[in-house]
Amino acid sequence: MISDSLQQLTSVRFREFFREPEALFWVYGFPLLLAAGLGLAFRDRPADRIVVGHLPGVTPGAITGLSADSGIKLQQFTDSAAGAKALRNGQIALLLVPDSTGLRYRYDDTRPDARMARQHVNDVVQRSAGRTDRVTTADQIVRERGSRYIDFLIPGLIGFNLMGSGIWGTGFTIVDARKRKLLKRLAATPMSRSEYLASFLLSQLVLLVLAVGMLLLFGMLVFEVPVRGSFVTLAVTCGVAGLSFVALGLCIAARPRTVEAASGLMNLAMLPMWVFSGVFFSSSHFPAVMQPVIRALPLTAANDALRAVMLEGAGLREVFPEVAVLLVWLVLSFGLALKLFRWT
Numbered sequence: 001m002i003s004d005s006l007q008q009l010t011s012v013r014f015r016e017f018f019r020e021p022e023a024l025f026w027v028y029g030f031p032l033l034l035a036a037g038l039g040l041a042f043r044d045r046p047a048d049r050i051v052v053g054h055l056p057g058v059t060p061g062a063i064t065g066l067s068a069d070s071g072i073k074l075q076q077f078t079d080s081a082a083g084a085k086a087l088r089n090g091q092i093a094l095l096l097v098p099d100s101t102g103l104r105y106r107y108d109d110t111r112p113d114a115r116m117a118r119q120h121v122n123d124v125v126q127r128s129a130g131r132t133d134r135v136t137t138a139d140q141i142v143r144e145r146g147s148r149y150i151d152f153l154i155p156g157l158i159g160f161n162l163m164g165s166g167i168w169g170t171g172f173t174i175v176d177a178r179k180r181k182l183l184k185r186l187a188a189t190p191m192s193r194s195e196y197l198a199s200f201l202l203s204q205l206v207l208l209v210l211a212v213g214m215l216l217l218f219g220m221l222v223f224e225v226p227v228r229g230s231f232v233t234l235a236v237t238c239g240v241a242g243l244s245f246v247a248l249g250l251c252i253a254a255r256p257r258t259v260e261a262a263s264g265l266m267n268l269a270m271l272p273m274w275v276f277s278g279v280f281f282s283s284s285h286f287p288a289v290m291q292p293v294i295r296a297l298p299l300t301a302a303n304d305a306l307r308a309v310m311l312e313g314a315g316l317r318e319v320f321p322e323v324a325v326l327l328v329w330l331v332l333s334f335g336l337a338l339k340l341f342r343w344t
Helices: 004-018 021-041 060-068 080-088 112-128 149-179 182-186 193-222 231-252 259-276 288-295 298-312 320-340
Strands: 050-054 072-076 094-099 102-106
Touching (some): 021 149, 050 060, 050 080, 050 112, 060 112, 072 112, 080 094, 149 298, 231 298, 231 320, 259 298, 298 320
16 A cells, blocks of 8 residues: 555646646657667668769770669769769769779778778679679568668667656756755654655656657657567556666665766766667677676666567567666665765
């Protein structure tokens, strides 16, 4: 049975949150804007064509072969100076120059796109000259929902949002109340320390339904991001992750007396997760020696579990290791917050 003081404190948490327009923007508005911007930037589109310049005198067979290639866009220049200027300005990746021995490729080898263009163009030129391949190959373009970048991104943004709202929303509220001497007054009331801290867990548990629901619905409707797993499993994962980050925020805000000190500690806690936990790109890109530490971060566990449920249809059994990591963070952080918390 929830006590009256815990109910009143939880109600206060809601009123404090909705009276802060900055908090509303960062919790609800910013993730949607980020999803829209990155989704548009990495939307489905055909691969960019390589722009290749050439001077008069290049063999007709090479020109015919290059013109027929769908991945190459040819551009002719009347003289070497014009071609060199276009190459220097980055308008073309490669310049074909005829000479007495055949053909020269002029390009900047420090540019990855120029090296790729050289390889691609040379392959086409050699084929047009009669070279044959022993193995027949064909391209298979895969654009299935679940394999796109936006499908990878949305679960990461949900985890990012859970972390931000849990740590920032909780930490700033407590430290600001301590700074204004409000906690000192609350200490004289009949409520306990555990009830005060638990009120943040309950309020954030409800608020994360709105935060996750808006972002998830946005991804599903606008970008057709799939949810192949059970919504119950997804809700449990989000709930445990959200509570873990709230508990971490309580732990961070247990002692600082100033907003500046709390902000530094919160940034210190979140920065490694921003970088290593696979919000915008896979955490597997980091060296193997770092993987045990990365896997132990709560945001890594949250992102991995969310992607497994949404993109692979995983159930609670499959994501139990990640949920266990989050539960450990929840219990340890809340226990440490109870021990370290001070009213003044």
